[in-house]
Amino acid sequence: MLNPGDYSLCDLAVTTAINNVAQTPIQHLEGVVAATIEAKLSYGSGGTSLKAYVQVTLDDGQTWIDVACFAFTTSSAIRVINLSGLTPKTTAVAPTDGALADDTCVDGILGSAMRVKLVSTGTYANTIISVKMSVR
Numbered sequence: 001m002l003n004p005g006d007y008s009l010c011d012l013a014v015t016t017a018i019n020n021v022a023q024t025p026i027q028h029l030e031g032v033v034a035a036t037i038e039a040k041l042s043y044g045s046g047g048t049s050l051k052a053y054v055q056v057t058l059d060d061g062q063t064w065i066d067v068a069c070f071a072f073t074t075s076s077a078i079r080v081i082n083l084s085g086l087t088p089k090t091t092a093v094a095p096t097d098g099a100l101a102d103d104t105c106v107d108g109i110l111g112s113a114m115r116v117k118l119v120s121t122g123t124y125a126n127t128i129i130s131v132k133m134s135v136r
Contacts, residue, residue, distance in 0.1 A: 009037075010116040010131040014050065014124040020098055025061065025115035029135065032110055033085045037133045039070035040078045044126025049073055051119045052131055053098050056111035064117070065095040067109055070131070071102035079103070085110035 010023045039052050054068040070079050087108035098117050100106070116131045 004032075004136040006132060006134045008130070008132055009054065009114060010052065010118070010129060012118070012129050014047070014118075014120060014127045014129055016123060018050075018118045018120040020117060020119055022055075022064070022117045023115055025057070025113040026133070027113040029110065029114060030112050032135045034083065035110065035114065035133050035135045036080065036082045037068060037131065038078060038080045039072075040130045040132075041072040041076055042128040042130070043072075043074060043076040044124065044128075046122060047074060047120060047124035047127060048122035049120065050124070050127075050129060051102070052129060053100060053117040053119070054105075054131065054133075055097070055115050055117055056109060057113050057115075058111040061113060063095065064097050064115065065109060065111070066097060066100035066106065067114075068105040069100040069102055072129075081105050083107055083110060
């Protein structure tokens with residue numbers, strides 16, 4: 001298990017359109033019971049929309065499941081969510097991959113690894129997307 005602490009899921013300068021580009025996952029999260037995630041867009045200019053899908057895997061990366069979608073447009077913003085692996089799921093969840101509704105999350109599902117998948121429209125300039133997490 002990864003030690004509790006703060007980790008970077010993404011820190012990327014956005015200069016061209018991004019189409020379903022997955023960032024390097026943080027692995028060895030077995031046993032993590034909660035993750036607080038902060039997504040920050042430092043807007044420069046241009047662009048239309050940018051989505052950061054936070055995803056988990058339960059099968060060593062064969063399948064990725066959206067657990068949060070942070071949606072940004074053309075202004076700087078910071079958004080924060082907290083996910084708990086202790087939230088009961090009594091109804092089956094249909095996993096999505098890059099399709100979760102804007103600014104929503106699916107609580108109760110944490111896996112052995114987490115990553116961010118990015119999708120943007122338009123050409124941004126001098127813009128940075130940063131996604132950080134604190135796990136415990």
